[in-house]
Amino acid sequence: MDATLRIKLSLMMFLQFFIKGAWFVTVGTFLIKNLQATGTQVGLTFMAQSIGAILPPFLIGLLADRYVAAQRLLCVLHIIGGILLWCAGSTAVFGSFYVLILFYMMAYMPTMALINTIAFRQMSNPDKEFPPIRVFGTAGWVVAGLIIGYTAWEQHGQLPYTFKMAAIASFILAFLALFLPATPPLKKDSSVSLGETLxxxxxxxxxxxxxxxxxxxxxxxxxxxxxxxxxxxxxxxxxxxxxxxxxxxxxxxxxxxxxxxxxxxxxxxxxxxxxxxxxxxxxxxxxxxxxxxxxxxxxxxxxxxxxxxxxxxxxxxxxxxxxxxxxxxxxxxxxxxxxxxxxxxxxxxxxxxxxxxxxxxxxxxxxxxxxxxxxxxxxxxxxxxxxxxxxxxxxxxxxxxxxxx
CATH class of the missing domain: 1.20.1250.20 (MFS general substrate transporter like domains)
Structure with a gap:
C-alpha cells in the first residue's frame, strides 16, 4: 500500500476512536456531577448507543452500497456529529443533553462501518494490511484518555471540555474525509434476494x-x-x-x-x-x-x-x-x-x-x-x-x- 494512503487511513482510524474515547468514558461522571443525573438517566444515555446501532447503520450502509460514496457520507455524518457534540457539552439540562446524544449516536454508529468499508476497499490483502492500520484506532482511544487524565478535567468539574475536544476532532475527520480515496457504491447483482440485501x-x-x-x-x-x-x-x-x-x-x-x-x-x-x-x-x-x-x-x-x-x-x-x-x-x-x-x-x-x-x-x-x-x-x-x-x-x-x- 502507498505510504500516503496508509497514513490517511491510519489517521482516519485514530480520529474515529479518539472522538468516542474523548467523551464516552467520562460521560457518566459528567452526567452525575454536572447535570445531577440519576443512575437510570446515565443508563438511558448509554442506551442511546444501542438505539444508534440498530437501524441507522443499515440505512447508511444501504446508501453506501447503492447511491453515495462512503467517504462523502463519512464527511457529512462527522460534520453533523461535531455540531451535536459541541451543543451537548454546552447544555445543563438532562433532557436536552439526551436528545442531542441520541441523535449523535444515530450519526456516529454508522461511521464505524463506513471507515471499515473505506479501508478494506483499498487493500489487496486485508488480513495483513488491516490490523496495523486498525491499531491506530485503539491508540486514539488511549490518547484521549491520557489527555483527560493529564488535564484533570474530572477532578476540576471541567468535563464539558471533553465534548468540545471530541467535536473538534469530528470536524477534523470530516475535513480529512474529503481527501480519503474515492469509495463509490458497488454495482449490485440483480439476482441478490431481498433477504440477502437485508x-x-x-x-x-x-x-x-x-x-x-x-x-x-x-x-x-x-x-x-x-x-x-x-x-x-x-x-x-x-x-x-x-x-x-x-x-x-x-x-x-x-x-x-x-x-x-x-x-x-x-x-x-x-x-x-x-x-x-x-x-x-x-x-x-x-x-x-x-x-x-x-x-x-x-x-x-x-x-x-x-x-x-x-x-x-x-x-x-x-x-x-x-x-x-x-x-x-x-x-x-x-x-x-x-x-x-x-x-x-x-x-x-x-x-x-x-x-x-x-x-x-x-x-x-x-x-x-x-x-x-x-x-x-x-x-x-x-x-x-x-x-x-x-x-x-x-x-x-x-x-x-x-x-x-
Missing amino acids: GLDALRLLKDRSYLVFFLASVALCIPLAFYYSFTNPFFNEIGIRSAAGIQALGQVSELLFMLLMPLFFIRLGVKYMLGMGMLAWVVRYALFRFGYLDGSEWPLVVGILLHGICFDFFFVTGQIYTNNKAGDRFKNAAQGLITLATYGVGMMMGSVLAGFVVDANATQDGFHRWDSIWIVPSLIAGMVLVVFLFLFKSGKKNINLSSK
Whole structure:
C-alpha cells in the first residue's frame, strides 16, 4: 500500500476512536456531577448507543452500497456529529443533553462501518494490511484518555471540555474525509434476494445449536459489559481515584497486548475455552472492583482494568472470528452485522437499563453509592452465562481458522 494512503487511513482510524474515547468514558461522571443525573438517566444515555446501532447503520450502509460514496457520507455524518457534540457539552439540562446524544449516536454508529468499508476497499490483502492500520484506532482511544487524565478535567468539574475536544476532532475527520480515496457504491447483482440485501440470510446460522448458544451468550454477556462502560468512571471518581480516565486507558493498552497473543492461545485452547476465558475475566474483573472498594486498595481496580484485553479480545474478537468461520464467504458481512446488532443493540440496551436501576437502588442519602452491592450483580450474571455456555457449547479447536481473521 502507498505510504500516503496508509497514513490517511491510519489517521482516519485514530480520529474515529479518539472522538468516542474523548467523551464516552467520562460521560457518566459528567452526567452525575454536572447535570445531577440519576443512575437510570446515565443508563438511558448509554442506551442511546444501542438505539444508534440498530437501524441507522443499515440505512447508511444501504446508501453506501447503492447511491453515495462512503467517504462523502463519512464527511457529512462527522460534520453533523461535531455540531451535536459541541451543543451537548454546552447544555445543563438532562433532557436536552439526551436528545442531542441520541441523535449523535444515530450519526456516529454508522461511521464505524463506513471507515471499515473505506479501508478494506483499498487493500489487496486485508488480513495483513488491516490490523496495523486498525491499531491506530485503539491508540486514539488511549490518547484521549491520557489527555483527560493529564488535564484533570474530572477532578476540576471541567468535563464539558471533553465534548468540545471530541467535536473538534469530528470536524477534523470530516475535513480529512474529503481527501480519503474515492469509495463509490458497488454495482449490485440483480439476482441478490431481498433477504440477502437485508442480511436476513445470516439467521440460518442460528439453526446450529452451538452457534445459537454462543449468540445468546453474547447478548447476555453484554449486560455486565454495560455496567463497565456506564459506571466504571463514576465509580473511580466517587471513591477518589485520580486520573480515572487515564487509568482506564490502560485497558486499551491491555487490549493491544492480548490481541498480539491471541494466536498462541488459539493453538492451545481452541474457540470454546477462549470464549470461556473471556467470560471468566468479566467475573474476576467485577470481583476485583468489589474487593478494591471494600478493602480501600487501588491495585485490584488497576488489575481489573488490565483484564480488559482478556475480557474484550478473548470473547468479542474471538466471537467475530468464530462467526466469520461459521458464516462462510457468502454471509460474512450479514453475519457480522447480525452479531453486532444483537450485542451492541439488544444486549447493551438491556444492560444499560439494568445497570441504571441497580445503581439507583444502591444510592445512599449522602449522594454516594454502595458499590460492593452494585458490582456483585454483573459478576453473578457473567458467572451464570459462563456456566451455561460451558455446559451447552460443543465446538472445539477445529472451528477456528486464524487466516480468516
